[in-house]
Amino acid sequence: MDIELAPIFYNQVGALSSNCMKVLPSTKKNPQKIVVGDQDGVLTTFGMKKGDPQIVFKTLPGPPIATLQLNGAPGSVADRIFVSAGAEVKAFTKKGKQFLSFDSNLTEPIRSMYVNGSHLYTVGSYVFNHYVDCIDTDYYLSADTINSVICLPETSHASSSAARGLVPVLACEDCALRVLKGSELLYELEVAGPPTTVALSEEGGAGRGLLYGTSDGRLGLVKILLDAPEYCWDMLNEKKYGSIASIGVHDVTATGVPDILLGRSDGVMEIYSLDENNQPRIQFTHTFSESIASVCGGFVTTPSTPEVLVSTYSGKIHSLSSDNQSKGHGQIPPDVAAKLETLKNEVKSLEDKVSSAYVKYQSIMKGGGEGGPSGGVSALPLLPVNDQFTLNKDEAWYTLSIETQVPLDMLLLQCNVPVDIQEIEKSTAVISYSPPDPKNGSYLLATLRCSMYTSRLEVKVRSIEGQYGTLNVYVTPKLEPCSARLLSYPIKPLSLHQRTHSFDSSLPCNTLEVLGPFSTSDIHSWISFCLPGVSNCPPDGETVTLQFKSSFTQTQLQCTYRQKEAVFKSDNISTISVLKEVLSKEATKKNITIKITHSITDDSAAHMIKLIHPRLEEQLMLAKNVQLIEALQELKVHEKDVSFLSPQCQYILENASLMQEEIKRQPAMIDRYYALITDLFMDRAAFKGVNVQQKVPQLLSLLDECNIDNILQFFEENK
Amino acid sequence: MGLHVFVHNPYRDPVSHPSSRLLSSIESDITFLNIGQHISALSAGCLDIPLAKDVLLVGSQTNILAYDIDNNKELFHNEVSDGANALLVGSHLRNKEPLVYVGGNCSITGFDKDGCDRFWTVTGDNVHSLSILDFNLDGHPELLIGSEDFDIRVYKDDELLCEISEADTVLSLCSLGHNKFGFALANGIVGAFSGENKLWRSKSKHFPLMVTNYDMNGDGVDELVTGWASGKVDIRSLDTGQILYKDVFSSPVAGITKADYRQDGKDELICCSVDGELRGYVPSVSNEKSLGSDSLLQELSQRKSNLLLELKNFEITQHIGESVEPDIEISKVNTAVGVIPVSTQIKTDFCARIGKEDEQPHIALIVETTNNIPIQTVTVFCDGLFDGESFVVHPSSDKATTKVEIPLLPDKDITYDLAIKTFVGNPNSSQFHVFETSRRLVKFCLYVPCPVDTKPLPLGNVVFNINERLDRVKSFIESQFLYGLGENAVLSPNLEVAYMSLRTNTPVFIKVEPSKNNKVTVTSDDMDLVGDIVQSMAENLGIEDLQSVAEFPKHMCDLKEIMNKIEEFHQVRETLSAEIADHASIIRNLIVRAEDARIMSELKNMKMAYMQLYDLNREIIRGYEIRRSNHMELLDCLKIVNQTVQKATRLRVGKPKTVCTSSCRSAIKDMNQDALIKAILCGTT
Missing domain, CATH: 2.60.40 (Immunoglobulin-like)
Incomplete structure (x- = not known):
C-alpha cells in the first residue's frame, strides 16, 4: 500500500538541532500544537489555524537549545516541555510558564536527555547522569562518545512502572548500545553502524522494542530484554541515503500499527510500515532540499488526518499530509495573498536595513584605514555550520557534508595528502581543481561553487590508508560581511577502519609488539591518532582491547595495550606496516624510545589475496561486460530478436543499466584493488628487508590476468 | 573505418517524416538511409520556396547530401573539403534566397537548392554552431557562427559585424526571437544574449550538447531548451535563466527538435537520447504563478530569515568590534x-x-x-x-x-x-x-615594453593609415597594454613603442608617423597578434573601414608549401580513386570465378579465387588507410590555409575585409598561389 502525501510549509524558526521539535498532546479533540526549540534559544509553541501559524508562546533568546523532551506528571499526559541548553535544563508548562531551571554543573554540554516523571537522564559526550528530583543518583563513564539516551521500562507492564525502574540505553559511537542498570553496565550489544538516534518502537516501550538509526544510514530494531538483547531486523542502506537524524513513530497509514518515520541528514524523509512478519516495508519517500533535523507525527491541522511534521536544519517546519494534495494548485486564496504581501513588505524593509548596515560597516572599514592603524577591529561571529565527515562502511568512502543556515557561496577544499574527491550525482555545485602545490603542502586544492539557493553540499572523499594529514574545508556563505569558516578533519593513517566488537582468531595473523616506557595514555593517544572511532580519553581498566575492521578490505585489527606494552594483530600486512611506521614516528616525537618487534605470517598474504580476488575478478568482469554493452545494444536494435546470443551476452543486455550504474558508483575500484595487492607485496618484502620494486610490473601484469593461482604462486616465489 | 551509419529517419528528424500515416504503424514508417559515411551533421529545411517542401541534409567529413525523402531522390551531392560540422537552412542574404550553410574547418559555405556555392567566408577556427537572427535589429537577419576559438561571430552579408569572445568552444547557438539568442559552451555554460548584451549565463558541471528554442509555458515568448550529456533536458526562462521545467533521460541527449509530429496543428518539442529513447513535450497550459503559492511563501520566509541573520551578523560584528580594546594585540584575541x-x-x-x-x-x-x-x-x-x-x-x-x-x-x-x-x-x-x-x-597583458631598437627586427609587418590624432593612439595603447607606453617609448616626432611577448618571447613594434599621413606600422612575425592589434585599434578608435598592406615572408613561404602539398594530396587522391575502380572490377571478376568454381565443384579453384579475394581485401584496407591519412593531412592543410585567410582578413576592417575574403576565396578556388598571396598581403587581387 502506497500512501500519497504532499508537503506544505508551516513556519520558519531559527536553526535547529536534531530532535528539537515535538508535538504536544491535546486533551480534547482539538488539533495538536507543535513545540520547537531553536539554536537562538527560543522555544516556540504554535498551532495551525486556517493554514496560518498561531503562536501560543515564544520565549526570549538564550543559549542554543540542544535537546527537547516532553514529560508529564505520572498518570497525566506528557505536556510539560523540557529543554536543555549547554549544561542547563529548563522546564515549561504548555502555556509557556517556566517551572524549573536546573543547572547540572556538568563540564560537558548535554547532548541528549530523557525525562520521565521526576527522573532526568542526561548524557554529555562521555558521561551519563541520572537525577531524581534534581539530585544526582547514578553516573556512568562510557568508553566512546554517547550520541543519544533513551529509557525503557524495567518490566513489560508499562503501566505499573511509570515512575520507577527504568532501564537507560546509551547509543554510542563505537557501534554499540549500552544497557545500564543504576551506575553499572548491564550489557552492551553491537549494532550495524554508529547509532545516532534511538526511539521506542511503541509508545511507553511496551514491546521493549528499540529502533536505532546509524550515521551510515541504517535502521534496525532490537528488543532490550532484561538479561540479553534480541535482534529483530536490520535494514541495509541500499540507496546510499544519508545518516539518520531522527526517528518518529506514528500511525500515518491508519492501519492501527504505528509506522516508522525516518528523517535523514541528506533531506530524505521516509515512512516504513511493518508487515505481517514485522519486517519494515517502505511506504513513502520525499526529499527535502535541506537536512532534516527532526520528524514526528501528529494531528496539527485537523484532529482526524494524521500528518508527518518535518523540521529542517535551517528551521523550516513542513507538514506532509494527504489533505495537502488539493491545496496549492488552485488560485492563491486571498488570505495567503495578503500574507505574501506582508511578507514581501517585511523582506523589503529588512533589505533596506541590511543595506544601511552594510554601508555603515563599509564606512567603518574604510574610516579605519584613514584613521590610522589603531582604528579598532572588525570581528566576525563564528559561522554556524552543520557538518559531518563519516565513513561509508559499504563503499569505503568518507562522506563530507556541509550545511549552513544561509545559502552557500563556495567551498574551498585543501588537503596536505593526496585524497580523491568525487561529487555525488545530485549535486549541482561546479567543482574546479587547481594544480596541486606540494611545495606549500597542498596535494588537493579544489573549489566547489554552489548554485543558487544551495545551503547543503555533499562530496565523497576517498583516502588512502597510510597517507595521513588534514583536510581543510573553508565554507563561505552568501552573507555580508563576507566570511569563511575553516573546518578541519583529520585523515587518519588507518582511516578506513571502523570499530567492531569481534575478532576472529582463526585467521592467519601478523603481530606487531611494541615495548617501551610509555604510559597507557601515551599509547592510547597514538592509537586514537591512527584509527577513527577511538575516544580521546583512555578507557578504564589496566589492559584495553580494541577491535577494528577495515571497511575496504574486510580485514581485522586488534589492539591490546597497557602501560609499557602494546600488541597489534591483523591479517593484513599493510595495516601492520602502517602502524609500525606511525608508531615509531609518534614515539620519536615524544622522545620515547620504543622497541618494535614483528612476526609476519606468510599465510596471511595468501589469505588476503583470496579475500580480495573474488572482488577484483568481479570488478574486472564488470568492466569487461560494460565495454560490451554498447555493441550488444546496437545488435539488439538491428536484430530485434537476440535469442541467438550466448546466455552471457543476453545476461549483459538484460542487466546493462544495472552494470553501468555499478561502475559509475565505484570509479577506479580496480585501481584501488591493484594498489592494495601491490602494497601488500611491497610491505611484506619490506618486513623481510628485501627490495622488490623491480618485480612490481610483473605483479601488475599478473593482476590483469586475474588468475588467483598465478598470483598466489608469484607471492610464494618471491617470499 | 568502413562504418555504416543509418539515418533513422522519423527518430532523428520528425520534420521529414512522412507523417500522413498513423503513429501506431511506426514500425513500417522507419526509413533507413544508408549513408555509408560517418555523419557529422544533420538538418532539414526548405531550400526551394515555391516548392514548399523540406529536404533532408546530411553532412559528413567530406560531403554534403541534399535528399528528398518522399521521392527517395538525391537533390545534390557536393564535396565540401572542409567537412561539415554544422548545418543550417535559412538565409541571411538580402535576396532571401534560402541556402544551406555548411560550417566546416574554419570556413562557412552556403549552397542553394541546386547545390551551387552562393556564400563563402572564413572564420577563426572550426565551426561548431550556426544560427540566423536579426542581431542588430535592422530588419535583415544576420548569420551567427560559433567556433572552437571561443568566439561568436556575427556576419552581415559578407561583412563581420561583431565578435563576442566567450570562455570556451561555442557548441550550440539558437535564435530566441527578436535579437535574442541562446548559446552553450563546452565548459558547461549556457546563457542568452540580447544583441551584444549578455542577458544571463549559468554554469553547471555538466556538458551541454545543444540548445534550442521552444515556447513551453505558452506565453508567446520562446524559452531556451538545453540538452545535456548527463541526459538532462531543461527549459529556462529567456530573461532570467531560471529553470522552469526539467526532465532526465537515462543517457545523453542526442537531439532536440520541434515539429508537429502528432498532426494536431501544434509544434511539440521532441527530444531523443543516445540510446534511442524519444520523448515529446507539449506546452504546459497551467498557470505557473498559482502553482507556487506555497513555494513562494517558503522562499520569502527563507529570504526573511536570511536577511535577519545577515542583520544579526552585522550587529554582532559591530558589537564584538566595539568590545575589543583597540590596541590589544590581534593574536591574543579569542x-x-x-x-x-x-x-x-x-x-x-x-x-x-x-x-x-x-x-x-x-x-x-x-x-x-x-x-x-x-x-x-x-x-x-x-x-x-x-x-x-x-x-x-x-x-x-x-x-x-x-x-x-x-x-x-x-x-x-x-x-x-x-x-x-x-x-x-x-x-x-x-x-x-x-x-x-x-x-x-587587459587584452595585451603579456607584452612588456622593451627598447625600440630591440634586435632582431621581425620580418613581418602591416602598414596602414588612420585619420586619428596621435594622442588617441597613445590612449589606446595605454588602455590595452598592461604597462601602457612604457619608459622606452619614443613619443615624438613619431610614436614608437616596442613590446616583448612573454608567451613567445618575440618582439612586436608599433610605429605611428604623423608626418606620413598618420602611417601606422605594426611589426611582428606573429600574424595573429598583428591582426589582434589592428582589430583592437579599429574598435577602440572607431574606425569603420581600414585597408592595409602586409608583409609576412615566413607565413607566405609556409603557405606556398602547404598549397603545393594540397596539390600533391589531390593528385594522390586521384590515383587512389583510380585504383579503387581497378580493384572493384577485379573483385567482381574473382567472385564470379569463385562462384562458378563452387557450382562446378572445383574446390581448388574456388579456394584459390577466395584466397586472391582475401589478399585483395587486405590491399583495399591498406589502400583505405592510406587514403584516410592522406585525407586527414589534406584537411589539416586546408585548415591552415583557411586560418591564414582568416588572419589576413583580420588585418583589415569593414569593406576591405570583405573584399579580402572574396579575393582569397576565388584565388583558392583557382588554386592560384600568387593570387592568394597577393590577396593576403594587399587585401585585393
Whole structure:
C-alpha cells in the first residue's frame, strides 16, 4: 500500500538541532500544537489555524537549545516541555510558564536527555547522569562518545512502572548500545553502524522494542530484554541515503500499527510500515532540499488526518499530509495573498536595513584605514555550520557534508595528502581543481561553487590508508560581511577502519609488539591518532582491547595495550606496516624510545589475496561486460530478436543499466584493488628487508590476468 | 573505418517524416538511409520556396547530401573539403534566397537548392554552431557562427559585424526571437544574449550538447531548451535563466527538435537520447504563478530569515568590534572569531615575471594586505584563464604570509575579468574575513615594453593609415597594454613603442608617423597578434573601414608549401580513386570465378579465387588507410590555409575585409598561389 502525501510549509524558526521539535498532546479533540526549540534559544509553541501559524508562546533568546523532551506528571499526559541548553535544563508548562531551571554543573554540554516523571537522564559526550528530583543518583563513564539516551521500562507492564525502574540505553559511537542498570553496565550489544538516534518502537516501550538509526544510514530494531538483547531486523542502506537524524513513530497509514518515520541528514524523509512478519516495508519517500533535523507525527491541522511534521536544519517546519494534495494548485486564496504581501513588505524593509548596515560597516572599514592603524577591529561571529565527515562502511568512502543556515557561496577544499574527491550525482555545485602545490603542502586544492539557493553540499572523499594529514574545508556563505569558516578533519593513517566488537582468531595473523616506557595514555593517544572511532580519553581498566575492521578490505585489527606494552594483530600486512611506521614516528616525537618487534605470517598474504580476488575478478568482469554493452545494444536494435546470443551476452543486455550504474558508483575500484595487492607485496618484502620494486610490473601484469593461482604462486616465489 | 551509419529517419528528424500515416504503424514508417559515411551533421529545411517542401541534409567529413525523402531522390551531392560540422537552412542574404550553410574547418559555405556555392567566408577556427537572427535589429537577419576559438561571430552579408569572445568552444547557438539568442559552451555554460548584451549565463558541471528554442509555458515568448550529456533536458526562462521545467533521460541527449509530429496543428518539442529513447513535450497550459503559492511563501520566509541573520551578523560584528580594546594585540584575541583591524585592506597588482629556469614567463597577480595581517588563501575565479574555473593559492600553514602571487598565463589576447577572494585572518583562527576584489586583465597583458631598437627586427609587418590624432593612439595603447607606453617609448616626432611577448618571447613594434599621413606600422612575425592589434585599434578608435598592406615572408613561404602539398594530396587522391575502380572490377571478376568454381565443384579453384579475394581485401584496407591519412593531412592543410585567410582578413576592417575574403576565396578556388598571396598581403587581387 502506497500512501500519497504532499508537503506544505508551516513556519520558519531559527536553526535547529536534531530532535528539537515535538508535538504536544491535546486533551480534547482539538488539533495538536507543535513545540520547537531553536539554536537562538527560543522555544516556540504554535498551532495551525486556517493554514496560518498561531503562536501560543515564544520565549526570549538564550543559549542554543540542544535537546527537547516532553514529560508529564505520572498518570497525566506528557505536556510539560523540557529543554536543555549547554549544561542547563529548563522546564515549561504548555502555556509557556517556566517551572524549573536546573543547572547540572556538568563540564560537558548535554547532548541528549530523557525525562520521565521526576527522573532526568542526561548524557554529555562521555558521561551519563541520572537525577531524581534534581539530585544526582547514578553516573556512568562510557568508553566512546554517547550520541543519544533513551529509557525503557524495567518490566513489560508499562503501566505499573511509570515512575520507577527504568532501564537507560546509551547509543554510542563505537557501534554499540549500552544497557545500564543504576551506575553499572548491564550489557552492551553491537549494532550495524554508529547509532545516532534511538526511539521506542511503541509508545511507553511496551514491546521493549528499540529502533536505532546509524550515521551510515541504517535502521534496525532490537528488543532490550532484561538479561540479553534480541535482534529483530536490520535494514541495509541500499540507496546510499544519508545518516539518520531522527526517528518518529506514528500511525500515518491508519492501519492501527504505528509506522516508522525516518528523517535523514541528506533531506530524505521516509515512512516504513511493518508487515505481517514485522519486517519494515517502505511506504513513502520525499526529499527535502535541506537536512532534516527532526520528524514526528501528529494531528496539527485537523484532529482526524494524521500528518508527518518535518523540521529542517535551517528551521523550516513542513507538514506532509494527504489533505495537502488539493491545496496549492488552485488560485492563491486571498488570505495567503495578503500574507505574501506582508511578507514581501517585511523582506523589503529588512533589505533596506541590511543595506544601511552594510554601508555603515563599509564606512567603518574604510574610516579605519584613514584613521590610522589603531582604528579598532572588525570581528566576525563564528559561522554556524552543520557538518559531518563519516565513513561509508559499504563503499569505503568518507562522506563530507556541509550545511549552513544561509545559502552557500563556495567551498574551498585543501588537503596536505593526496585524497580523491568525487561529487555525488545530485549535486549541482561546479567543482574546479587547481594544480596541486606540494611545495606549500597542498596535494588537493579544489573549489566547489554552489548554485543558487544551495545551503547543503555533499562530496565523497576517498583516502588512502597510510597517507595521513588534514583536510581543510573553508565554507563561505552568501552573507555580508563576507566570511569563511575553516573546518578541519583529520585523515587518519588507518582511516578506513571502523570499530567492531569481534575478532576472529582463526585467521592467519601478523603481530606487531611494541615495548617501551610509555604510559597507557601515551599509547592510547597514538592509537586514537591512527584509527577513527577511538575516544580521546583512555578507557578504564589496566589492559584495553580494541577491535577494528577495515571497511575496504574486510580485514581485522586488534589492539591490546597497557602501560609499557602494546600488541597489534591483523591479517593484513599493510595495516601492520602502517602502524609500525606511525608508531615509531609518534614515539620519536615524544622522545620515547620504543622497541618494535614483528612476526609476519606468510599465510596471511595468501589469505588476503583470496579475500580480495573474488572482488577484483568481479570488478574486472564488470568492466569487461560494460565495454560490451554498447555493441550488444546496437545488435539488439538491428536484430530485434537476440535469442541467438550466448546466455552471457543476453545476461549483459538484460542487466546493462544495472552494470553501468555499478561502475559509475565505484570509479577506479580496480585501481584501488591493484594498489592494495601491490602494497601488500611491497610491505611484506619490506618486513623481510628485501627490495622488490623491480618485480612490481610483473605483479601488475599478473593482476590483469586475474588468475588467483598465478598470483598466489608469484607471492610464494618471491617470499 | 568502413562504418555504416543509418539515418533513422522519423527518430532523428520528425520534420521529414512522412507523417500522413498513423503513429501506431511506426514500425513500417522507419526509413533507413544508408549513408555509408560517418555523419557529422544533420538538418532539414526548405531550400526551394515555391516548392514548399523540406529536404533532408546530411553532412559528413567530406560531403554534403541534399535528399528528398518522399521521392527517395538525391537533390545534390557536393564535396565540401572542409567537412561539415554544422548545418543550417535559412538565409541571411538580402535576396532571401534560402541556402544551406555548411560550417566546416574554419570556413562557412552556403549552397542553394541546386547545390551551387552562393556564400563563402572564413572564420577563426572550426565551426561548431550556426544560427540566423536579426542581431542588430535592422530588419535583415544576420548569420551567427560559433567556433572552437571561443568566439561568436556575427556576419552581415559578407561583412563581420561583431565578435563576442566567450570562455570556451561555442557548441550550440539558437535564435530566441527578436535579437535574442541562446548559446552553450563546452565548459558547461549556457546563457542568452540580447544583441551584444549578455542577458544571463549559468554554469553547471555538466556538458551541454545543444540548445534550442521552444515556447513551453505558452506565453508567446520562446524559452531556451538545453540538452545535456548527463541526459538532462531543461527549459529556462529567456530573461532570467531560471529553470522552469526539467526532465532526465537515462543517457545523453542526442537531439532536440520541434515539429508537429502528432498532426494536431501544434509544434511539440521532441527530444531523443543516445540510446534511442524519444520523448515529446507539449506546452504546459497551467498557470505557473498559482502553482507556487506555497513555494513562494517558503522562499520569502527563507529570504526573511536570511536577511535577519545577515542583520544579526552585522550587529554582532559591530558589537564584538566595539568590545575589543583597540590596541590589544590581534593574536591574543579569542581565535574562535575572526578578528582583524578595520584598517586591513587588500591591494592587488599585476606584475610581469620574466621567469627563471624552471618557470615560464608569466604575469603575476600580487595580492597583499596593507598591514601585517596574514593571508590564509587566495582564490581567483575566471572563466577560460585556468584549466578549471578557479585557481587557488594556499600558502603553507607554517609560513604565514601577507603577500601571495598567482601566476597567470592567458592563452589568448582577450580581456579577462578576475574575481579574487582573499581569506584574511590569524592563521590559528577558524573564521576568516573574505575580501572580494575584481580586477580586469587587459587584452595585451603579456607584452612588456622593451627598447625600440630591440634586435632582431621581425620580418613581418602591416602598414596602414588612420585619420586619428596621435594622442588617441597613445590612449589606446595605454588602455590595452598592461604597462601602457612604457619608459622606452619614443613619443615624438613619431610614436614608437616596442613590446616583448612573454608567451613567445618575440618582439612586436608599433610605429605611428604623423608626418606620413598618420602611417601606422605594426611589426611582428606573429600574424595573429598583428591582426589582434589592428582589430583592437579599429574598435577602440572607431574606425569603420581600414585597408592595409602586409608583409609576412615566413607565413607566405609556409603557405606556398602547404598549397603545393594540397596539390600533391589531390593528385594522390586521384590515383587512389583510380585504383579503387581497378580493384572493384577485379573483385567482381574473382567472385564470379569463385562462384562458378563452387557450382562446378572445383574446390581448388574456388579456394584459390577466395584466397586472391582475401589478399585483395587486405590491399583495399591498406589502400583505405592510406587514403584516410592522406585525407586527414589534406584537411589539416586546408585548415591552415583557411586560418591564414582568416588572419589576413583580420588585418583589415569593414569593406576591405570583405573584399579580402572574396579575393582569397576565388584565388583558392583557382588554386592560384600568387593570387592568394597577393590577396593576403594587399587585401585585393
